[in-house]
Amino acid sequence: MSRGFRGDVADYYQRYRRGYPPEVFDTLTTVFTLTTTDTAIAIAIDLGCGTGQLTIPLTDHTGAVIGMDIEPDMLAHARAAAGERPITWLLGGDTHLPHLIPLLGPQSVSLITIGQALHWMDHDTLFRTAHPLLRTGGGVAVITNGTPLWLQDTTWSRALRTFMENWLGRPLAATCGTDPATQQRYRDSLTTAGYTVHTHEITYTTALDIDQIVGGVYSALSPEQLPTDRDTFHHDIHRALSPHQPYTEHVTVTMLLGIRSD
Known part of the structure; x- marks a missing residue:
C-alpha cells in the first residue's frame, strides 16, 4: 500500500534527505x-529503506544487506545510488518480514534497522515477528535522524x-516518532517483545x-500536495525565513x- 513516496517526492527524498x-x-x-567477512552470520535488513541513506553505508560494515520498502520509486533511486554494492532490494514492508524466515532461515539475521520509518508501521507486531529471524546477540535498531525541519x-x-500551517490550512x-513519549513506547514495546534495550544518542550541528x-519540505509531502508553481513557493518560503538566517x-x-539475548 503506497504511502505517497513516489514520483517527484521520491526524487526530492533522494536529493535532500540527510544521511547518517x-x-x-x-x-x-x-x-x-x-562483520564483513562471513555473510552467514552478518545479514542486515534495512526495513523501510527509502532511497538507501542507511542501507548503502551498511555494506561497509556487514557481509550482506537487504533493503526493503513498499515504494517502487524509492527502491529505484536506492538501487541507482548503490551502484555495484552488494545489496538485495525487496519490494515489501513490515508485514512481509515473517516471509523471510523460510527464505533466510531462523536466527539468520544480525540486524534489522528501521530509520525514520517506524511511525508508518505496527511496531508491537514488528518487534515480535522480527525476533525469530535474529541470531542471539543480534537485534533491532530504531534510528530517528533528527526532528522534522518545522x-x-x-x-x-x-x-x-x-x-x-498557513499554506496547508492545518496545524503541523x-x-x-522523534518525541520522547513515542520513543518511550518503542522502548517498552521492545522490552515486552523480549529484547534488552539500550539507547545511544549522537548530536551534531549543521548549516x-x-x-x-x-527540498526537505517537498520530500515530506504527498505528490498531490506538491505546489504546482514551485518557483513561487520557493520564493515565498525564502521571504518568510530570510530574516532568521543563518539556518x-x-x-x-x-x-x-x-538486543536478542536468548
Missing part, C-alpha cells in the same frame, strides 16, 4: 558485532512551521541553505538498540 553520521554505523557494528527550537524553524504536530529546506540545525540522532 559515521558514529551510527560504528555503534551498530560494536553493539551487534557486525518542529525545531529555532526562529527559522518556527517561521517555517507558521508558513506551512506529527513528530515522525542548511534555503534549497535544502524547501543552523541542531540534530539529535537517537538509536534504540534492542
